[in-house]
Amino acid sequence: MRLVIAKCSVDYTGRLSAHLPLATRLLMLKSDGSLLIHSDGGSYKPLNWMSPPCTIRTEEPSAEETEAGVQELWRVAHSKTGDQLVVSIYHIEHDSSHNLGVDPGLQKMGAESHLQELMAEQIEMLGAGHTLVRREYMTAIGPVDILARDADGGAVAVEIKRRGEIDGVEQLTRYLELMNRDPGLRPVQGVFAAQEIKPQARTLAEDRGIRCVILDYDEMRGLDDGGSRLF
Incomplete structure (x- = not known):
């Protein structure tokens, strides 16, 4: 799992459109290809996300985007629906990767x-x-x-x-x-x-x-x- 804390804005296009204005957020990239975008609140629910199967591609920002302060773009495309999530990264405060291994899954007590x-x-x-x-x-x-x-x-x-x-x-x-x-x-x-x-x-x-x-x-x-x- 890769954890990135970055100042970013997010745009989602597809069956619906959504926009997250510029703010500092936690970006979680999981080994199954999914991307989840969290704020410091809202419990477990991400602000936006893309579920697998999807592909993530890093792109160079345009001249206009670079002038606005964008350092890199993450383009996440769903393989079946064609929906896209574009993350505009302005500044990265933390970037780390962790191998969590195989999770045994939730074991319910009191079944x-x-x-x-x-x-x-x-x-x-x-x-x-x-x-x-x-x-x-x-x-x-x-x-x-x-x-x-x-x-x-x-x-x-x-x-x-x-x-x-x-x-x-x-x-x-x-x-x-x-x-x-x-x-x-x-x-x-x-x-x-x-x-x-x-x-x-x-x-x-x-x-x-x-x-x-x-x-x-x-x-x-x-x-x-x-x-x-x-x-």
Whole structure:
């Protein structure tokens, strides 16, 4: 990756036109050919960019551009669309290249599979006397995440999401409808468990007699003692 801090102006032409007036910015040139232009603000979002496949060519400025103070031009052209990004460099304050190596990619913590595994190991989170029957209990339309039994032996179907929304409640409702046709299971209670449950989803779940449970991923992993918090 090449990092350049330069006083520059930027012009984009193609499906739309855009102009960035003269200012000091960070220019990021990545090994995949992309160019991103950042200001000192705006979080992660660049002011403008060109995604691969594209080519970058350095050009000499015209006499008129040189007289205006331009030292060099970067012309970035997209190989498929023909869109162009022209960076007029007036002054370079920093220019460095870095080999970052191969990135292993983002590893999401608290994925639904992790939450399901932890809840299966800590099934008592559902209440005293609950026991695990199995994970991924298959129905005619797909597997419900966990099938358990409560202290009285009643069947409990648990659907787990990272973020609980209405679609998840509808999914669990369909599972419950099928499972309650099985005389060996019915009546089946429903539990909708997630790290966060949207108010509309909670309202729908409670209206259908489905219990909602909030999951604390760190606490389930033993990294956070919820009982010792002040708030």
